[in-house]
Amino acid sequence: MDKLKLYGFNNLTKSLSFNIYDICYAKTEKQRQQYVEYIDEEYSSARITAIIKKIVDMIGAEILNVSSQDYDPQGASVAVLIAENRRKTSEILAHLDKSHVTVHTYPEFHPDSSIATFRVDIDVATCGEISPLSTLDYLIDSFDSDIITMDYRVRGFTRNLEGEKIFIDHPIDSIQDYIEEETLNRYEVYDINVDQANLFHTKMKLKEIILEDYLFHLEEELDEEEKEEITESIRQEMMEIFHGKNLY
Numbered sequence: 001m002d003k004l005k006l007y008g009f010n011n012l013t014k015s016l017s018f019n020i021y022d023i024c025y026a027k028t029e030k031q032r033q034q035y036v037e038y039i040d041e042e043y044s045s046a047r048i049t050a051i052i053k054k055i056v057d058m059i060g061a062e063i064l065n066v067s068s069q070d071y072d073p074q075g076a077s078v079a080v081l082i083a084e085n086r087r088k089t090s091e092i093l094a095h096l097d098k099s100h101v102t103v104h105t106y107p108e109f110h111p112d113s114s115i116a117t118f119r120v121d122i123d124v125a126t127c128g129e130i131s132p133l134s135t136l137d138y139l140i141d142s143f144d145s146d147i148i149t150m151d152y153r154v155r156g157f158t159r160n161l162e163g164e165k166i167f168i169d170h171p172i173d174s175i176q177d178y179i180e181e182e183t184l185n186r187y188e189v190y191d192i193n194v195d196q197a198n199l200f201h202t203k204m205k206l207k208e209i210i211l212e213d214y215l216f217h218l219e220e221e222l223d224e225e226e227k228e229e230i231t232e233s234i235r236q237e238m239m240e241i242f243h244g245k246n247l248y
Helices: 030-044 045-058 094-098 132-142 223-244
Strands: 013-025 061-070 076-084 099-109 114-126 148-155 186-192 199-206
Touching: 013 132, 013 223, 030 099, 030 114, 045 061, 045 076, 045 099, 045 132, 076 114, 114 132, 114 223, 132 148, 148 223, 199 223
Parallel strands: none
Antiparallel strands: 013 114, 013 148, 061 076, 076 099, 099 114, 148 199, 186 199
16 A cells, blocks of 8 residues: 655544453452452553553554552553654654553452452554554453453544645554454454544453353362352353443
């Protein structure tokens, strides 16, 4: 495909909001607290910063500034200011300070439930030619992704050489276009797209529940009835998050 010739620089803003949920069955409150502690260690601000650095490298950008914080009792945040990597061409980068990556984590549980949930919110905003869509498979694989919700929007406009406004500079029918088929096959996938507004929304829910993957520090043997009950409670939690409402 021929490159689109623009007047001046490309100031389209491409924003990807990415929410991942990991679900766990922890029978006792102690086990649920241990799960939260495990998540806090596994996805500390240091680990998240490493993931973001990989994202920035994948989209061909460079890091200008990193701010990170771990919270008490739980959770972490990382914010990274990035720029399109044009240093080698000595171009002025004043307009590129609007690009950033932010990540926030939210491990939680309720004392009346044996289900613990970990949510991570990732926002990648790029200004210019670079797009965050190429990082989707890496992001999905970087976390235990049971439920995924994604929003992608292209905002603003740039101009071609004749002065006509360009509101989007790359082809897209769905966020799914940028996810590997092997990844998509593991999930139920649902789209809500508003093409005329350059706004794309995709939800994904893991198809298969392998119970052993959801049991955290469970030492006792389970009979078939218990396995079925736990599997059903995990399935309901996933359905409620996927549909965004309580199901009774």
